[in-house]
Amino acid sequence: MKIDIPQELPHRRENGGAVPEHSATRKLPDNPILHRLRSLGEPGTDARRSPPRAKHPHDESASELPHDRRRPAPSADPRRPARTGGSIVGLELRPEEKQLLREAGRFRVVRTSDLRETLYQGKARPLENDLKYLRDKGLIETRFVNLRRDGRRRTIERTEVVTLTKDGRRLLLKQGDLPNDQRVYTGLVKPREIEHDSQIYRAYRKESEKIEKKGGTNLRVKLDFEIKSQVQKAIYAERKADPKRDMAEIKEEVALRLDLPFVDGKIQIPDARIEFDQPSGVDHNLDDRTLTGHEDIEVLTAAYHAGHLRAKAQAGFRNYASSSDFSTISSKIEDDHHMMRDILEL
DNA sequence: CCGCGACGATCGACAGATGG
DNA sequence: CCATCTGTCGATCGTCGCGG
Numbered sequence: 064m065k066i067d068i069p070q071e072l073p074h075r076r077e078n079g080g081a082v083p084e085h086s087a088t089r090k091l092p093d094n095p096i097l098h099r100l101r102s103l104g105e106p107g108t109d110a111r112r113s114p115p116r117a118k119h120p121h122d123e124s125a126s127e128l129p130h131d132r133r134r135p136a137p138s139a140d141p142r143r144p145a146r147t148g149g150s151i152v153g154l155e156l157r158p159e160e161k162q163l164l165r166e167a168g169r170f171r172v173v174r175t176s177d178l179r180e181t182l183y184q185g186k187a188r189p190l191e192n193d194l195k196y197l198r199d200k201g202l203i204e205t206r207f208v209n210l211r212r213d214g215r216r217r218t219i220e221r222t223e224v225v226t227l228t229k230d231g232r233r234l235l236l237k238q239g240d241l242p243n244d245q246r247v248y249t250g251l252v253k254p255r256e257i258e259h260d261s262q263i264y265r266a267y268r269k270e271s272e273k274i275e276k277k278g279g280t281n282l283r284v285k286l287d288f289e290i291k292s293q294v295q296k297a298i299y300a301e302r303k304a305d306p307k308r309d310m311a312e313i314k315e316e317v318a319l320r321l322d323l324p325f326v327d328g329k330i331q332i333p334d335a336r337i338e339f340d341q342p343s344g345v346d347h348n349l350d351d352r353t354l355t356g357h358e359d360i361e362v363l364t365a366a367y368h369a370g371h372l373r374a375k376a377q378a379g380f381r382n383y384a385s386s387s388d389f390s391t392i393s394s395k396i397e398d399d400h401h402m403m404r405d406i407l408e409l
Numbered sequence: 410c411c412g413c414g415a416c417g418a419t420c421g422a423c424a425g426a427t428g429g
Numbered sequence: 430c431c432a433t434c435t436g437t438c439g440a441t442c443g444t445c446g447c448g449g
Contacts, residue, residue, distance in 0.1 A: 134444070253441060295417075295444045366421060369434070
């Protein structure tokens with residue numbers, strides 16, 4: 064088994080740098096409500112409908128800010144975005160507000176309490192003001208979710224999370240300040256995993272700090288959604304090219320190509336991958352072709368099985384766990400603590 | 410052109426089995 | 430007897446092709 068890097072596969076360009084086909088995507092499961100309705104058995108509502116105009120994000124960015132800097136009047140119903148066909152481009156946002164949109168879009172779901180610490184120096188009032196403003200403009204949605212009671216019976220805690228709306232994504236793409244290969248997500252998906260997903264942002268903050276300390280710049284983040292997408296696409300392409308080829312072999316090669324761990328016959332997909340530019344001469348997971356490095360992060364929860372944990376450990380991810388799950392996880396791997404000596408606390 | 414279904418893959422939840 | 434581990438199932442994500 065060896066591993067020579069498969070020579071130039073056409074795809075390598077995609078992850079190398081250029082933008083994946085649709086940087087901002089055409090298929091976001093947009094509306095969580097529709098999603099919910101569908102799972103309730105409502106026929107005819109398809110959560111995967113794609114916004115027709117999202118195909119060429121840069122076309123839209125061509126439109127400059129109108130001279131009219133007046134903010135559009137709020138819609139009558141605050142919960143309903145002012146769908147005044149593009150008037151949103153006229154909105155002028157303060158740096159903090161833009162940053163807030165960026166974080167929500169990049170991570171799909173972020174806890175407002177985390178934003179308060181990372182963007183607002185712990186001050187609740189300014190954050191509340193901005194949230195209200197953005198919500199009134201139909202750019203974001205906030206909602207309270209119940210946290211899974213980890214251990215046994217514990218009081219049920221609720222936390223507020225924020226997500227982007229489709230209008231919010233459009234504005235974000237336009238007023239950019241985002242790397243063009245940075246995907247932006249809208250709406251809440253996988254309600255059961257909100258707690259887990261919202262922790263990814265925390266892990267990212269911790270890890271990005273370390274990366275920047277080592278000189279990494281221009282950090283980008285890829286969520287598991289995007290990585291999974293790349294994997295599926297690559298596998299599909301390989302199968303199509305050679306239908307009789309062994310699946311295991313294909314998977315292994317795809318894993319190698321995307322630089323993802325292959326453990327127990329499975330491609331390990333991290334919760335998120337941080338990509339960054341790097342000064343030459345640093346060790347790290349340096350990509351041979353470009354001066355781009357990446358670090359994969361994983362958020363462990365108490366629900367993980369031992370075998371699962373083992374796979375994650377062998378994968379070489381940067382593993383994080385919340386303090387509440389920390390003890391549970393530690394006990395699970397107590398026997399072979401050699402396998403994961405570094406779980407970082409969230 | 411758009412929506413639906415086929416397929417593959419992963420993860421969480423649940424239940425039965427196992428060990429101290 | 431209780432706590433933990435393992436196996437299976439369902440839900441959800443993603444891809445693509447087909448048909449109205």
